[in-house]
Amino acid sequence: MSIDEFKEEVYNLATVNGRSIKKLTDLAEQLKDEAVFLVEIIIKSIKESIPNTKLPKFYLLDSITKAVGGKYIEMFAQHIKSVYPVTFKQSPNSVKKKLLTLFKTWYIYYPHEILNTIYNELELSRFERELLTPEDHKKIQGFISSKTREENKARPAVRQANPLPPPMS
Incomplete structure (x- = not known):
């Protein structure tokens, strides 16, 4: 292709x-x-x-x-700062929930300062409270934990802190 x-x-x-x-x-x-x-x-x-x-x-x-x-x-x-906020603002709550779930997993990939800027600008803590269930949070944490374990296995000599998204307010 x-x-x-x-x-x-x-x-x-x-x-x-x-x-x-x-x-x-x-x-x-x-x-x-x-x-x-x-x-x-x-x-x-x-x-x-x-x-x-x-x-x-x-x-x-x-x-x-x-x-x-x-x-x-x-x-x-x-480019995340130029596309994510606009898309999030334009989306209905059903799509916001999916976008927020993706966003929360990106903390192990993208620079925290970029994501924290978006998080604060969009007041995502409010949407977390409104849209994400305890089960959603468990799934997100499970994904983050599994990826962190994979990284630690790949680099056993390096001890890394578990990267976590900002806590819910």
Whole structure:
């Protein structure tokens, strides 16, 4: 698949489709040398999409962040502040809950100062109280803990603190 085909697939990603997201994530892995272009395509598609089609693109961003990582994380981090707040504000509560769940898991990938700025700007603590259940918080913490354990196994000589999202107010 070429970059143009990748772009077409991203722009056509209008519903949450696990198969398409996996396919695009795998392609992002294969095309790491073209990461700057792929990130640009994803960010631009988020900005240009109508509000009800942005969530699948965030799931793609999330999938590439978690499955591929590396320079994709650095590049997405430069754009998160320009796309996440706008999308969050435009979204109904059902989508806000999903976006907030993604956001909370990003603390083990993206710089905390960027995420904390967004967290405070959007007053996400209020939305956490309103939208996330205790079960949601358990799932988020379970994901963070499992990823932290994986990192510690990969680097047994390095002891890392468990990175946690800001506490609920």
